[in-house]
Structures are given as C-alpha cells and as structure tokens.
Amino acid sequence: MSLPAEFHELAKRVNNWGRWGADDEIGTLNLITDEVVREAAAEVRTGRRVPLALPLQQDGVQTGMVPGRVNPLHTMVQINQELFGPGTVACSDDAVTMGLQAATHWDALSHVSHSGRLYNGRPADTVTAHGGAGFGGIDKPGHIVSRGVLLDVARALGRGRLDSGHAVTPEDLDAAEELSGTKVGPGDIVLVRTGQMQLCLTGDKQAYTFPSPGLSVRTPEWFHARDVAAVANDTLTFEIFPPEIEDLWLPVHALDLVEMGMLQGQNWNLEKLSTACGELGRHTFLLSAMPEPFTGGTGTPVAPVAIF
Amino acid sequence: MSLPAEFHELAKRVNNWGRWGADDEIGTLNLITDEVVREAAAEVRTGRRVPLALPLQQDGVQTGMVPGRVNPLHTMVQINQELFGPGTVACSDDAVTMGLQAATHWDALSHVSHSGRLYNGRPADTVTAHGGAGFGGIDKPGHIVSRGVLLDVARALGRGRLDSGHAVTPEDLDAAEELSGTKVGPGDIVLVRTGQMQLCLTGDKQAYTFPSPGLSVRTPEWFHARDVAAVANDTLTFEIFPPEIEDLWLPVHALDLVEMGMLQGQNWNLEKLSTACGELGRHTFLLSAMPEPFTGGTGTPVAPVAIF
Amino acid sequence: MSLPAEFHELAKRVNNWGRWGADDEIGTLNLITDEVVREAAAEVRTGRRVPLALPLQQDGVQTGMVPGRVNPLHTMVQINQELFGPGTVACSDDAVTMGLQAATHWDALSHVSHSGRLYNGRPADTVTAHGGAGFGGIDKPGHIVSRGVLLDVARALGRGRLDSGHAVTPEDLDAAEELSGTKVGPGDIVLVRTGQMQLCLTGDKQAYTFPSPGLSVRTPEWFHARDVAAVANDTLTFEIFPPEIEDLWLPVHALDLVEMGMLQGQNWNLEKLSTACGELGRHTFLLSAMPEPFTGGTGTPVAPVAIF
C-alpha cells in the first residue's frame, strides 16, 4: 500500500521543502515576523483575555482510542510538608504523567511522516526513543505569538455545531472569513471552529472523538495560498474522521505537517472565544500559544490565550 | 516550634486576606485589569519576542534536593507508527512524567501554607492527594498576561551575577527600578534578575541550586506597596537560601503566597531578556505567562514570552 | 457519620493489635514460620507451575472507577539504541507509570484506615505524600511465601461463577474447604475463587468491576479462627460490592487490614489454578507471592506463582 496519486498532486501544490533553507525546522512559523507581531499587538483594544485550553485532569478528553495518549495523572509528592520541622512553613508539590498530545496541544512538525519522510525531506527515523524528535521537535519554535483569526465555520453556516460527517471545505472557510470581516494573511494563526467541542464539554467524549467533523483534504491549499503560520481547531482529530477518501488516512496531517511544514493544534476550546468575538464584533486578536519546550517533543500541551 | 514574632509582623503588613472577597482564589492577579492589559499591549513596539523557559528534559535543573520534584522523563509511545497499515501516514506520540515545579514554573497560591492556613485564611488541609489543591489551585487564574518589568538587579549593582549569599533587598529593587527607567505599578509582573541562572546554563546545577541568592524577607512589602500582580526570578529557591534569619525557612514563600496571595515564578531564564532590554534600552514589555490549567495543581510548568 | 455498632462488635472479635508487639507492621504474616514454609515446600510433587497475575498493560482491568488507579502506561526510552556507535550492540529500555493497586496486587496494611487508625492502633496520618506509608508499608513484609490453599467457592457451589450479588459466607468457605480435601490452618494463604475473573478475561471490564461478588463481612472471623496469613481473590473489590449492610462501605477491608492485620490480594487470576487443582486432584501448593518492595507503598503489583 502506498499513498494515492491524488495525495501526491495535492502535496506538490503545498510543498514548502527548502523554502526556508535545508536546515529549517519550524516551517510556516517563519512567516511570523516581528512586523506581524507588532501589528498583531495592535489588535489589543479592550484588554479582554480568553483562555482556550481544556482543564488538564484525569477526566480528560482521551477515551483510549489513541494508544498511549493518556489523560493527565496528577499525583501528590508533598502535602503541607513541614520540611524544616513542625510549625515551619509547609509545602505541597505535585507531579504529572500525561501524553503530550492528550489535551489542548500543538503537534510538532515531527508528529507525522509519510513515505519515510518528515518536513523538509528529512528521514523519519530521526525520531527515536532515545531522544524523541531529532528534527522538527516542539522545542524548535521557541515562541508562538501572532495575530489570531477565528474562522467560525459553525456560525457562518448557521449551525450550533457541524454534523459529525461534515468536512470543512475551502468554501466553508471563505464563508467564515467573510463573517470575520477580515482577510486571513501571512503569519496569521487561524482557529477553525466546528462546535464539536460542545460534545466534550457536555460530557459525551465518545461522540466528541469519533466520528468527527474536521478539515477537508482540500483545505491545506487554502492555508498555503494565504501563507498562514499555523491552524488549530476544536476537534480531537483535526481533520474529518473517518476520512473523505477511502483508505487515505490522515491526509491533512501529512499535507500540513510534512509537506507544508505548518503546525496544527487540536482540542482547542473555542466556545467562549466564539462568544467573545460575537460580543465584540470582531474575529481577530493577539494570540499567545507558547509551546512548552520539551526537548525532542513531537507535541506539547499548550495554554493559548486570545487577547482582544 | 512556631514562626517568630518578626514573621508575624511582616505578615500583618502585607496581608491581603478578604481584600477580593472571602472566596477569592487568585489574589493579586485580580490587579491585572483589562486596562492594565490594554496598556501592556502598547509596550509592543518592535515585535521582538524573548522566551523565558528552560528546556524540558531529563537533564534539567533538579538535582534531587527537593524530594519528588523530578526532571521531565520524556518517553515515546508511538514512533512513525503506520496505524492504518504499511505505507500509510505514520504518527509519533510521546508522554512525559515530571514534577510540576521541576523546571520554569509558577507556584500556585496553594503551594505553601503556614500555621495550618493557606491564602485567604483557608485551611491547609484542602490540599489532598485525592484532588490536589481544593483551594487556590493553578487552574484558578485562567490567564496570566500583563505588563512585565525586568528588574535587573545584577546589572544595576554592576555584577555579572549576585554572590550566592546576596539577599536582594528593597534598596536593590529601587536601584534596579531606577535602571529600568519605569515605575513598577499595579498589575505589573516583576521579573527579578540575579544572574544565578548562568550557573545552571553552564552546567553547574549544584552551584545553581544551593546556596543561592534570592529575595530578602523584606521584599514582600516592596511588592505589596506597588500592588504587583506576580513576581518571578532566575533561581531555584526564589528567596535567598539558606535564609537570612536562622531557623526561619521559606519566609518569603509564606509572605508572598499565603499572606499577600501573590504568585511566584522560579527557574525563569532571564539572561537573553537582560540582553534584549540592554539592546532596546527599555525594561518593559508585554508578558504572556500562561499557566497550564492542571486541575488542583499546586504549580505548573510555564513557557513565558516577553514581547517588545 | 461513624461506623455502626455492628462493625465494632465484629472488629473486637478479630482484632490482633498488640499480638505481635506494639511495633509490629506485618500482622498475620508473622504466622508464616520457617516450619510452615518447610511444610509448604513439601506440597511440590510435580513441579508444575501456575502463574496468577494478569498482564500488565494499558488495556488492563481499571475502568476509571477508582480515581488515580491507572492502568500501566508502558513507554519506550530506548529502542535498539547503539549507545556506543553504529554497528555496536543495541539496547532497548522501557519505563512504566501505573497505580500500585491497578492490576494483580497486594494491599499493604496501610492501604486502609478507619476512625483515624491503622493496624496496631497507629495513627492514619503516618501515611503522607512525602514518604507514603510511614507504618505498615508494603516494603515491610520482605517476603511472602507459604502454603497456598485454593478455596474454589464457585466450583463447590456448582457454578461457573458466582452471581454478582453473591456474598461469600463462612458456610461457602466451609463447602470449598471440604471440596479442597484439606484443612486451612495457621500461616496458610487462602485464595478464594468466585469465577468473577471470567468476565474480565472475556473483555467485559465493567461487568467485572461492579457489581461484584466477594467476601462477606462475616468472613474475617472465619480467617481469624484459622489464623490465616493472607487472603486473595479474583475480584476487583475483594469484598462484595455494593456492600451487604447499607452505608457500611468496605467493612471487610477495615476488618482484615486494620483490625486483624491481614493482607488482602485482588485481581488474582484463579482460572487456570482452578483447572490445575481439578486435574491434580488437590487444592494445596507452594505459593510464592513476593511484594515488590516499594518503600512506603500502600500496595504493590505482584506476580504470584503456585507450584504443585
């Protein structure tokens, strides 16, 4: 089995290998220039902040569908421990075990490979158990701050949330862009809302997980044409799942991460953001979505914040 | 043994219990109003970003001095796994185990208690193994974004780094504030640089850990007088360690976290920030330092970014 | 709320506090003398070995019912890593995170307290996050080897497995003892088979977990009368669950562990053991069920083996 010709044609159209040099490990994040950030900061007019991360807890979004991607296990190693004797100041400390992609997260470029290759044509076997991602690890970007644009597809299509079989198309993105009143441009971080997160928030994790609406295999071109820096959404799988094309699994991951070199975010809670955008009458904001710098990480939990 | 009268006098002068209501769990973070954030965003003039987190890796800052505060163990649960058959798109996934206070982190208000009490007078036994911090957990703030001010004490005193026995005094902070060219005010997040991080970066973790320069027991009043929202520095212990007053261990933790309700940050890498401030000729910036929302966490890793 | 008079009466009848001295931390394991072990070894006549542990894997018996008792997360930290250069000998290493009581396990005496007391009257607060069990930890026994006796209650009652609401009574134990053809005596480790494990082995973990047959509140006296060293069975909860007496939760745990000082084992796979006993026509064997010596552990995974 190998990937179909259809995939390779799409791949050719969005491929960014070599665009920022043979040694580049951060892909489209290169598009976030100082100027982009400076202009993004001008989006802050009210000071209102909307956090976008799900709680990190054992009762998290993972249901066991993805092996090893465990919800956070939060444990205590000290509780009010009077380390220096009775009656002294007391400390509590804790520890956690979790899958780096378990909750609200960024995929690193190294998260996915196809045909033995990672982004920029690097061999997939640079990912090892010894050091994790030797290339394209989540420690490489350093910072992710830019203008954020909410493309509220669910709202643009007049739905509370998209049906589980809805593949978000370029036309859907056009409609949401029109609703947003802005034009998506170079260096932007686009947040695509499907409304699927509502299922998770009301406790039906199975329904949230699968089947799931998500981005169509046709969307990478849309993001590529606009030179978007990164894309995140409010689903577990990011792309429509099960896939649109039979036996072509995770094509959007392969196009975004491997071909384009564009980071993806998943399990972002965009519900309050949607409300805030509605109230403020705009869909743009300063977005800080800093990766935790796990050396060799193929992903990272992230606590993004939209600042209006 | 109990805390000396000296401590209780200091405590009285900085106590904020009840100031934001009996149910308040976030303390001085209340001082970060929309207006503060709006003005903080105006600090962004160049778009330059400086990340402040140490790498998250097994070769981290912890030496075993604090029991259970383990460096991150990064492990792989999938490596280029062709989940849907040979020749399909392949995924890599990872997991981590770490102390929440192991690397660059925020202490939650629940991290420390004294005399059986947490911030706002709540009983210390609200911290349990079952749920972690039932009050004052790191999941409570939601967001931490404000104006950041670097108080570069090492530079203000004309040193590469402070001696290991140097307690940073209010007078030192005054000197650094004067160097900064700004006035620290309500809602600011103050980053105090001692230069101690250099020892860690050059690989001498033992020297970095102990003995360590750090904040004097007299500094909480300084921060309280200016209504600072939070304070972080570039040491493992935050305060001078061993302490200034014999047998009075961790008094600054107790004053900041319990009495004042002010979050502390530790192990922040302020070296590149110091350079940037020198180059740009200013010590203020927009700071995003989002806590990972661990439910019941008494601390959290944080990946702060200063935006100029 | 406090424990009912009925409980305290039962407690009085099985209490062993002080029996082996005020400092004793291993309770009825004291009954396993050298002589008992010597005679137990004489049970080995064929050399046949039957292991009793469930596989340790993420797809384990825990369903999330007990907070924090997570199934094993097995991760790789090295895979065929040629640590000393290409072409050299290559190593694979792994790590695990798991609840100590997640799979086939022993409860330590410190696993349960009531009315603020552990076994031997020690204060419950000797269990801390700092060091785990300060008294009665699973590191204390050192070794657990003795004669094992299978009391095959399901078979004795002519059932494949007991109904979910079946409380195993002293009369049931009598019947199984009669079937066994032996007399349970001092120092024996008794394995009580309900057949409930079949539900787990056929994949219905929810049905396995709850509701569950298990030992009746009347059984501790039976074990006490015979001076049994330890008891294990093939259920998640050990005792009938939900309990026989309304609002009296986990009374058997409290009687066995706290009052009697007798270790309990849970999630032991007794199916093949039952078959072997049937084939060999006897229900006694040498049992090695060594605790992993976790310092301060309140439980431990165990890989028991019956040797015939």
Added chain:
Amino acid sequence: MSLPAEFHELAKRVNNWGRWGADDEIGTLNLITDEVVREAAAEVRTGRRVPLALPLQQDGVQTGMVPGRVNPLHTMVQINQELFGPGTVACSDDAVTMGLQAATHWDALSHVSHSGRLYNGRPADTVTAHGGAGFGGIDKPGHIVSRGVLLDVARALGRGRLDSGHAVTPEDLDAAEELSGTKVGPGDIVLVRTGQMQLCLTGDKQAYTFPSPGLSVRTPEWFHARDVAAVANDTLTFEIFPPEIEDLWLPVHALDLVEMGMLQGQNWNLEKLSTACGELGRHTFLLSAMPEPFTGGTGTPVAPVAIF
C-alpha cells in the same frame, strides 16, 4: 563499525537459535522442566527465606548514567480518603513511574540486539514504541522458579568484594562452584556474587555504577556448557565495565541474550544471601524470581526470594 571476528566466534559456540523451535521466545528458560522444579523444591529444608531485591524508591541505584532509566517516583493519589463520606473507612492509593530496568530486574531477551537481530534470529525492529517488544518480551516466560545456586566468587577468591577492574572468568566460576559444594547443571539459575553491591548499600552509587567488576566475555560458554537457565549478579552492568576488549561494548549481553537466549538479572542484592549460605553451609536453594508480566516489556523489576 561492526562487531569483531572474535565476537562472532564466541557467538557461534553459544548460539541456541532454533534449538527450541523457530517460534521460541524464552530461550534457556525451556531448561526449567517440571522435574527441575520438583528437585529444586527438595532444597527447602529449613524454611528460611532470603529476599534479594533492593528497595524501590527515588533514592535508588540509578545515577543518570543510563538515559531514561529513572529511579522509582512513588506518588500518592489518595491518602486516607473517606470515599463514601466522613467517618467511613478510608483508603490510601499510590502510583509509580520507573524504568523497568531501574532496580533489581530481569532483562528480557528483547533487551538487546546486535547486527539487527534478536534471539532466535528475529529482526530487532520487532521492538517498537507502539507495543514494546513484539518478540521476546518479559511477558513471555510466565514463571521463573528453579534451583538457585550462589557462586560466591568474592568469597571463593578470599575478598570482601572484587576490584572494580576484575573480570569474572570461567576459572573464577570454577573456584566458586567448588566452594559451593555442588555442580551447576541444566535449568539452574546461577547467582554470581562480586560483592560490588556493598558500595551501593553504603551509599556510594557512583562507585557502584562505574567502573564495575562483572562477567567476562568468556563466561557465556561456561553457562552454555552447563545449560544454565538464567544468570543474575550484584552489579549494575552485569558484565565488566568498561569492557575487556577495546571498543567491544556489552559483548556479554549480546552473547547471553541474543545468541544463547539466556535471561540476565542485575542489581540483585546477594549480601544477605552470602551470609545465609555461609551459616547454612550450602549454596543451593529454591529460587522464585517471578517477572512482572509487562506486555511487551524489555525488562521487569523482580523481587526474588531464595528459600532454604
């Protein structure tokens, strides 16, 4: 670089591939027949038990030399939690994260490969992050119980412990065998004492770790000639380290695990065993050393017990 001719000659002489069939995954453990176990049980004459595992705790033997092989982190997830309301029976539960080879352990046959091959000629890439060891995992043996023989090399050579540069030779094993008063034979589990563990027990972990005495590259033939089932010793590295032959790292691992298919045990505490053997005047015993059945594990903690 590849392995020298010298290695391949040794390999040929001890190779067991195909001996127990092409599908065999347990190697020399096949030599432990029912008859061997039956006779081993006859070694039990006093009932005295000697446990051989080190405590499992954060202050363990690992110093960080082997990446990812972390000492046990023991954490609490419940402490005297009255799950069913105030005044009810209270539970304590704990969790652990640890390297499977961190403390007293067995290496699985899959722990080491060379030239792309595991035991029985299977491809090394059957070890994956997804499932761990797909061949030769520690879950395969099921049980490890046999006659144990202590070869007390340190005592036989009249030393407290061997020098750090001492490679234990076949002649040393002969001397220890003579001291033991028995003949090592098929199915035996041999425990080789160097005395190195004393360094660990007195707290000098660095000295314990490296350099270390251990088995010579000439010993696999000795074990092969006697059809030994498994070998364990009281060092971190098992074999002499650094190695006897320049640039030939871990040759004993490769010969024992890959060529012969013989399990190795490391970090076994043989000090009290040595004392017991001296007191009892014999060096043979029934040994139970059950692997914890981690599915796909390349190693496992083990709590062995010698029964005299």
